[in-house]
Amino acid sequence: xxxxxxxxxxxxxxxxxxxxxxxxxxxxxxxxxxxxxxxxxxxxxxxxxxxxxxxxxxxxxxxxxxxxxxxxxxxxxxxxxxxxxxxxxxxxxxxxxxxxxxxxxxxxxxxxxxxxxxxxxxxxxxxxxxxxxxxxxxxxxxxxxxxxxxxxxxxxxxxxxxxxxxxxxxxxxxxxxxxxxxxxxxxxxxxxxxxxxxxxxxxxxxxxxxxxxxxxxxxxxxxxxxxxxxxxxxxxxxxxxxx
Amino acid sequence: xxxxxxxxxxxxxxxxxxxxxxxxxxxxxxxxxxxxxxxxxxxxxxxxxxxxxxxxxxxxxxxxxxxxxxxxxxxxxxxxxxxxxxxxxxxxxxxxxxxxxxxxxxxxxxxxxxxxxxxxxxxxxxxxxxxxxxxxxxxxxxxxxxxxxxxxxxxxxxxxxxxxxxxxxxxxxxxxxxxxxxxxxxxxxxxxxxxxxxxxxxxxxxxxxxxxxxxxx
Numbered sequence: 001x002x003x004x005x006x007x008x009x010x011x012x013x014x015x016x017x018x019x020x021x022x023x024x025x026x027x028x029x030x031x032x033x034x035x036x037x038x039x040x041x042x043x044x045x046x047x048x049x050x051x052x053x054x055x056x057x058x059x060x061x062x063x064x065x066x067x068x069x070x071x072x073x074x075x076x077x078x079x080x081x082x083x084x085x086x087x088x089x090x091x092x093x094x095x096x097x098x099x100x101x102x103x104x105x106x107x108x109x110x111x112x113x114x115x116x117x118x119x120x121x122x123x124x125x126x127x128x129x130x131x132x133x134x135x136x137x138x139x140x141x142x143x144x145x146x147x148x149x150x151x152x153x154x155x156x157x158x159x160x161x162x163x164x165x166x167x168x169x170x171x172x173x174x175x176x177x178x179x180x181x182x183x184x185x186x187x188x189x190x191x192x193x194x195x196x197x198x199x200x201x202x203x204x205x206x207x208x209x210x211x212x213x214x215x216x217x218x219x220x221x222x223x224x225x226x227x228x229x230x231x232x233x234x235x236x237x238x239x240x241x242x243x
Numbered sequence: 244x245x246x247x248x249x250x251x252x253x254x255x256x257x258x259x260x261x262x263x264x265x266x267x268x269x270x271x272x273x274x275x276x277x278x279x280x281x282x283x284x285x286x287x288x289x290x291x292x293x294x295x296x297x298x299x300x301x302x303x304x305x306x307x308x309x310x311x312x313x314x315x316x317x318x319x320x321x322x323x324x325x326x327x328x329x330x331x332x333x334x335x336x337x338x339x340x341x342x343x344x345x346x347x348x349x350x351x352x353x354x355x356x357x358x359x360x361x362x363x364x365x366x367x368x369x370x371x372x373x374x375x376x377x378x379x380x381x382x383x384x385x386x387x388x389x390x391x392x393x394x395x396x397x398x399x400x401x402x403x404x405x406x407x408x409x410x411x412x413x414x415x416x417x418x419x420x421x422x423x424x425x426x427x428x429x430x431x432x433x434x435x436x437x438x439x440x441x442x443x444x445x446x447x448x449x450x451x452x453x454x455x456x457x458x459x460x
Contacts, residue, residue, distance in 0.1 A: 050363055077369040087364035091382050101368035104378055153368055 001026050001156060001188060002047060002079070007056035009042055016042050017053065018212035024157070027186040031199040031220065034209035035235060040192040043209070044159040047190070048072075048079045061156065077105065080150035084162040086142040088134040094121060094145045095130040098152045106153070113152075120148040124178050140171030144178055157188035164195060196239060200224050208232045250430035254421055261417030262438055268334050268403040268413055273396060275339025280346025285376065287351050298347070305344040310405050313337045318409040334406035342399055349391045353384035386457055393450030397443055404439075414438060 002024040009017040016039045024030050032040045045051040047058055049067035058065040060075050088097050095117050102113040121127050124144040134142050143163055150158050160179065164172040176198050183189055183202050193199060199206055203220040208229070216229045227233045286298035305313075318333040328336065357380050365375040407416035418435035422428050 081367040087360040
């Protein structure tokens with residue numbers, strides 16, 4: 001449902017994506033791993049038009065992603081995003097964060113949206129936090145609200161941009177288990193992550209990106225257990241055995 | 244002191260008529276400058292180059308002209324172009340335009356202080372530019388903008404006295420008229436100063452309230 005063909009992206013003089021080609025099928029979970037600065041997040045940001053790209057093509061359900069075209073709004077309602085730093089609206093409660101899109105973008109009736117919003121908060125284990133403001137919640141709770149907010153748009157896919165990187169270690173698990181449940185329910189997911197255990201357990205496929213190109217890709221367990229490329233081997237060694 | 248109190252009792256009713264006009268000019272130009280300032284600020288951050296340049300240029304022109312000259316222009320020059328404004332209309336329009344530049348810069352600072360991640364989050368749930376402004380950016384910017392906005396209100400209250408230069412009989416002009424006909428300069432201008440101060444104090448308290456509220460977050 002998401003297809004990238006030879007995508008190039010540069011920031012000024014620096015080319016961060018040097019021809020990315022790949023696809024994500026419906027209900028597939030794809031993890032993108034790689035060193036920082038390799039262009040992992042930029043791929044996600046290009047897919048839902050937060051960044052534009054210079055060459056190549058990105059298609060979502062056959063529609064071309066163009067950050068400067070009005071059609072981008074339609075694509076964004078189909079492909080949600082979860083950010084590293086949550087980006088919840090601090091002036092609105094957890095429930096208001098979740099129903100903001102359904103009420104003001106999708107124009108759903110208020111009572112219906114609120115009812116669904118409460119159900120989504122319950123799904124991520126935060127039913128009792130509906131009226132809390134984001135600053136009153138822990139990082140893990142905020143990220144789960146952010147996932148509920150993404151789900152509220154009833155997207156066909158969700159992009160996760162390092163969803164656990166800003167969390168205290170003991171809070172990582174609660175977010176990953178919510179994501180695992182989503183994957184089990186058949187949600188299409190693209191996850192930029194450093195959580196190799198999650199990638200191994202949950203992902204169907206893993207892409208290893210370095211220097212703006214896909215160095216290696218394949219079934220999660222194959223790439224992570226028997227990496228073929230020297231750069232992949234080196235990266236995994238440093239991530240899995242930092243000492 | 245005895246004399247002052249006697250003078251106060253005599254002049255206060257006339258000065259209060261001036262107070263009324265001072266309040267009308269202040270509130271009128273505050274409303275106008277707020278609307279225009281918000282418009283300039285939104286043009287400035289619209290991302291549309293022509294609008295950004297236009298509002299930047301407008302703000303600089305407005306900032307570069309003294310209020311008193313702007314008032315003279317509206318009141319004495321515009322009739323030559325067939326636009327005759329009453330003194331009160333010219334005062335509200337002139338002060339409103341002059342202060343819109345300060346309002347715009349204040350609003351822009353507030354809007355630009357909002358984390359980019361907020362705007363991206365709004366975009367990823369499909370919000371367009373205006374919806375993002377209305378639902379996400381402006382409600383958060385208000386908290387940042389309120390304390391300086393209170394200061395602008397106080398400055399505007401005092402600058403409303405410039406309307407006296409185009410014959411609006413507000414507090415300062417009423418004072419001057421009484422003083423020049425009675426020669427009781429000390430009593431009259433002490434009264435005028437006290438009356439401005441009396442109007443400023445609630446505003447000063449309001450600013451402090453805004454600041455405390457902003458700091459608590």
